[in-house]
Amino acid sequence: TSQRPRVFVSRRLFQETLDLIAQHADMDVFDRSGSPSSEELVARTTGCAGLIAQGTDKVDAQFLDQLPDLRVVCNVAVGYNNIDVAAARERKIVVTNTPDVLNEACAALTWGLILGVTRRLGEGERILRAGKWKGFQLDFLLGMDLVGKTIGVIGMGRIGQAVAAKAAAFGMRTVYMKSPRRPDEQIVGPDGVPYEGLSFEEVMQRSDVITLHVPLSPQTHHLVNRDSIRLMKPTAYLVNMARGPVVEEAAVVSALENGWIAGAALDVYELEPVVHPGLMKFDSAFLIPHLGSATRETRTAMCNLAARNLIEVLGGRPPVTAIPGSYIP
Ligand code: 8YV
Numbered sequence: 001t002s003q004r005p006r007v008f009v010s011r012r013l014f015q016e017t018l019d020l021i022a023q024h025a026d027m028d029v030f031d032r033s034g035s036p037s038s039e040e041l042v043a044r045t046t047g048c049a050g051l052i053a054q055g056t057d058k059v060d061a062q063f064l065d066q067l068p069d070l071r072v073v074c075n076v077a078v079g080y081n082n083i084d085v086a087a088a089r090e091r092k093i094v095v096t097n098t099p100d101v102l103n104e105a106c107a108a109l110t111w112g113l114i115l116g117v118t119r120r121l122g123e124g125e126r127i128l129r130a131g132k133w134k135g136f137q138l139d140f141l142l143g144m145d146l147v148g149k150t151i152g153v154i155g156m157g158r159i160g161q162a163v164a165a166k167a168a169a170f171g172m173r174t175v176y177m178k179s180p181r182r183p184d185e186q187i188v189g190p191d192g193v194p195y196e197g198l199s200f201e202e203v204m205q206r207s208d209v210i211t212l213h214v215p216l217s218p219q220t221h222h223l224v225n226r227d228s229i230r231l232m233k234p235t236a237y238l239v240n241m242a243r244g245p246v247v248e249e250a251a252v253v254s255a256l257e258n259g260w261i262a263g264a265a266l267d268v269y270e271l272e273p274v275v276h277p278g279l280m281k282f283d284s285a286f287l288i289p290h291l292g293s294a295t296r297e298t299r300t301a302m303c304n305l306a307a308r309n310l311i312e313v314l315g316g317r318p319p320v321t322a323i324p325g326s327y328i329p
Contacts, residue, residue, distance in 0.1 A: 005314045007050035010036055010057050011076070017303040024311045025050065042066050050310045055079050056272075059095075061087035072313040074306040078102055078159075078293075079243060080323050081216040089327040096309035096319045096326070098302040100158060105298035106213075107162035109291060110241045111170075113265035114151075114209055117237050117286035119143040126283075144208070144235070144262070147171030152207025154200065154223070155214030155242060156187050163211055165190050177203045180219075204231035209239060216243035226251040230260060237263045241292050244269040253278030256285060267292050 007021065009029040021027050028044055030036050035056060036044065045051050045067055053059060055077035061084055064070065072094040075083060080097045088095045116122060120141045127133055127141075151167050153160045153176040164174045168191070178197035179185060186194045200223070204210060210232060214220045224238065225248040232238065238261055240247050249270050255261045256279075263284035269275050272290060279285045293299060309319045318328055 005049040006047055007052065007310060007314075008041075008045045008048045009052040010041060010045075011052075011054050013052070013076075013303045013307075014300050016300070017307045020304065020307045021052075021310065025314060038063070045070065050074070050314055052076060052306050052310060053082070055082050058082055059088070060084040061090075064088060064091050064093060072096070072310055072319070074309045075323075076302050076306045079215055081243060083323065085323055085325045089325065092327050092329070094309075094313045094319055094326055094328065095323045096306065096313075096321050097323050098305045099321055101301040101305055102293040102298050103158050103162040105295045106159045106241055106292040107166060109267070109294075110159075110163045110211055110213075110239060111166055113239045113241060113267060113286060113288070114146070114211070114237070116288075117239070117263045117265035117284075118146060118209070120283070122286045123283045144237075146209075149173075149208035150175060150206055151209045151211060152176065152198075152203040153195075154203060154210060154212045156195070156197075157213060157215075159241070160211075160213035161187065163213065164195060172209075175203055175206060200228070201231055204228055205233075207236060208233065209237050211239040212242040212246055214242055214246060216245055220246050222246070222248045224248065224251065226254065229255045232261050234259055235262050237261065237265065239265045241267045244272060249276040249279065252276075252285075253282075256282040 005025045007025045007027045009027055011030055041057060047069055049069055049071045051070060051073045053073055053075050055075060059073050059082060064087055070093055074096045076098060078097050078099045083095050085095055120143050124141050149172055151172045151174050153164050156176040167174045175196045175198050177200045188194050223246050229251050252264050253276055265286040267288050268290055279287060293302060309321060313319050322328055
């Protein structure tokens with residue numbers, strides 16, 4: 001007799017999020033660790049009006065064609081390169097993401113990556129844990145000062161601006177890549193002073209730290225490649241908190257091998273969870289496993305925002321945070 005919509009939740013969520021969804025829908029939850037295969041994702045979403053998805057669940061035309069009852073897909077991620085937004089729009093399916101709630105967590109850990117690679121934290125910890133520390137030495141594990149240096153933000157959106165907002169606290173000057181779509185836009189820092197907007201090439205050439213915060217799209221795929229990485233100073237560091245394929249990993253390996261750059265700090269990889277074996281060879285690579293938004297507070301907020309989007313759309317109301325270009329009923 002239940003008229004409640006059915007939904008599939010493709011990963012374990014927090015209990016409070018599940019409780020929220022359960023007030024409004026009958027749900028099936030993928031309750032194992034890991035991810036459902038694409039077959040299982042289709043099978044368990046069949047007959048559902050809603051899907052709570054992860055950034056690694058591929059939601060394309062072929063997937064959607066198998067799910068005629070689907071009305072809304074809610075990504076637990078700000079990135080939505082896993083979703084074919086146009087294909088969803090053609091099928092009148094709403095798609096949502098989780099912007100803003102993760103800005104501070106991602107920005108804070110970007111500074112963690114910057115400090116990690118410029119101050120050689122990974123190397124230091126490995127030496128200490130291996131029992132190889134010989135005691136204080138004036139010339140041991142020397143890094144680079146941030147004060148007085150320039151940080152170059154590629155992708156000055158919500159997360160990029162949250163990163164830039166902390167740069168002055170480290171005594172750094174900020175430059176950023178002007179959006180090719182909005183060349184006249186001025187972006188102002190917390191002190192009311194506009195940051196210096198430059199071309200991609202100028203940012204690569206002038207910065208001591210390059211930090212990437214662009215979405216993955218055909219335009220940004222391998223934006224940092226063999227050619228563009230050669231624009232960087234040999235003393236500069238590359239940081240990627242965006243999406244793996246924005247960087248050609250093989251080019252980073254060559255750059256570390258040949259001393260084209262001083263180091264690289266990566267949170268995301270081209271073929272997660274596979275990491276290019278070449279990167280593992282270099283202490284100048286500081287590598288962490290896709291942890292940008294991974295705090296209890298932020299992940300809870302992301303899951304709850306995805307649930308709110310689901311509930312709003314299934315209740316016949318507009319979503320809270322639709323992906324740009326989404327169908328809106
Ligand atoms: C997601 C992320 O949790 O928000 C994003 O875009 O990269 C992460 O915070 C991850 O994509 C899994 O959905």
